[in-house]
Amino acid sequence: MMSIALEIPYWGQSLLRVLGGIGAVLLPAGTIVYLFLFKMMSFMQSRLGPMEAGPYGSMQLLAEVGKWLQKEDIIPENADAKIYKLAPVIVLVSTFLLVVVVPFGPDALFTDFSAGVFYALAIGSVSVIGILVAGWSSANKYSLLGGLRAAGQLIAYELPMVLAVVGVVIQAGSMNLQQIVVAQNSGSIFGWDGVGFPFVLTQFVGFLIFMIAVQAELTQVPFDMPIAESELVSGYMTEYSGFRFLIFFIGEFATAGVFAFIASVLFLGGWGIPFSWFGWESLDAVDGWMNIVGPVIMLTKMLVLTGIIMWVRFSYPRFREDQLQKFAWKVLIPLSLANIAVTAILKVAI
C-alpha cells in the first residue's frame, strides 16, 4: 500500500492548517451558492439561472463578489457605527472557529480537542450575539425585530441540537470527533463490517432532529421568520450593504457547510472508509493517502447534506412564529430526551 512518508515542519503544518481552514470555510460556501442557490433553485422553478458569466454561468459568483465589493458601505445616520461594523465580523469569526474541530483525515485536522462535540456546540451559539447586535445597532425597527426573532429561534433550536448529539456521544463513548469517526468506521453490523457502522442507522431520530435544528440555526426556510423578506425586509440585514452584507452572506452559507461537515462526522462516518476494506486495525494504521481522499469524501457528504437543506428550503412555506416555538419546545426537545434515554438504556443493556 502506498503511503506518504512526509515529515512536515511545525511552521509548515501551521501554514497548511490556516490555508486549510480558510478553504474549508470558503470553498463549501461558494459551491453551495453556485450549485444550489443559483442552479438547483432555478431548475426547480423551470428556469436556467445565471448563464452569462463564464461557461454555464460558473463565473457568476466572482461577478457577484465584485459587485458587492464595489458597492458603497452605507452606515445609517442613527446607527451605532462601531457595533454596526463589528457585527458581521462576529458572525464570520464564529464560523471559522467552528471548523477548527472538524477532522478531514487521520492527520488532516486542525486541533484534536478531547471535547470536540461540546466545543462545536458552544461556538455555534456565539454567532447569535453577532446577529442580535446587528439588529440592534441598525437603528431600524425591522432589524431589531429580526434580531430578536433570530435570538429567540436560535435559543429554542440549540437545545434539541445539543440533546440530539448526546445520543451519538453515548454510542461512540467519546466527545472527540476523531474518535467518533474511528468508532463508526471500525464498527460492524451484527459481525458484518462491509460498511462499518455509521451512527445514522441507530441514531436516525437524532440525525433528523439535528438536521431540523441545523435548518433552524441557519434561518433557512421554513425557519426564516427572522429574515422574512415579505414582512421584515431581511430582518437584521436590512441596513447592510456592500461588503458587510457580503460577509453576512458568506457567513450564512459557510455555516451551512460547516454544520453539514459536523453532521457527516457525527452520523455518516466522516472522512473515513470502513477500516476493514484495507485491514486497518486502528487510527494509527490508516494509510497516509487518506489525508488526500478524506477531504474529498467529506466534501461529497457535505454536498449531499447541504443539498437536502437547500431542497427543503426551496420546497416549504414559512412557519408562523408560534408554530416555530411550539415545534422546538413541545416536539423536538421531548423527542430528543426520549432518544437519549433509549440510547443510554440500550448502551448499558447490550
Added chain:
Amino acid sequence: MSSMLAADVNVAQNVGFYIIAAIMVFGALRVVSGRNVVHTALWLVVVLGGVAAQYLLAAAEFVAISQVMVYIGAVMVLFLFGIMLTRATIGEESDLNNKNWSIGIPVSLLLAGTLVWVIVDQYRGEVLASPDEPMSTTAISDVFLREGLVPFLALSFVLLAAAIGAIVLARKD
C-alpha cells in the same frame, strides 16, 4: 514545598496570562463605567471570554468550553435579548448610575481582598505542577459521577427547582 525552579516556569504561559488579565481588567472597568447598556454587555462578553482563555491557558479545556457555552452562548445572549426587548436606546444614557453606586467600591474591594487572602492562605508557597496535557473529559466525568455524584444531583435539583419557580412566578394566568 520547595520554591519553583526557573526551568519549570513556562514563559509563554505567564506572558499570555498577564496580557489576557490586562484585557479582562480593562473590560471589567468599561462594564461598570460605560454609558450604553449594550456596549457594557459586549464588554462583559470580552471579560467572560477572557476567563475562558485563562482556563485554556491552565489546560482546563472542558471548563473553558463550558464557560463559553454557559456564559457567552446562553447568559449573555439572554442579557442582550432582555436589554433589547425592554430598552433599546442607541447612544449614551445619563441615568444609569443610582445614588448608591459608591457603596459598590468598598464591597468589591472587600470581596477581592477575601478571595486573594483565601487563595494565598490555602496555597502558601505550594507550587502546583503544570499538567503535561489537558485533563480528559472522561476523567472529569469519572470524578463527578462517582465521588461527586451526590452534590451533582443536589445541584441539579436546586437548578430544576429554580427553573420551575421562575416559570411559576412569571406566569400570571
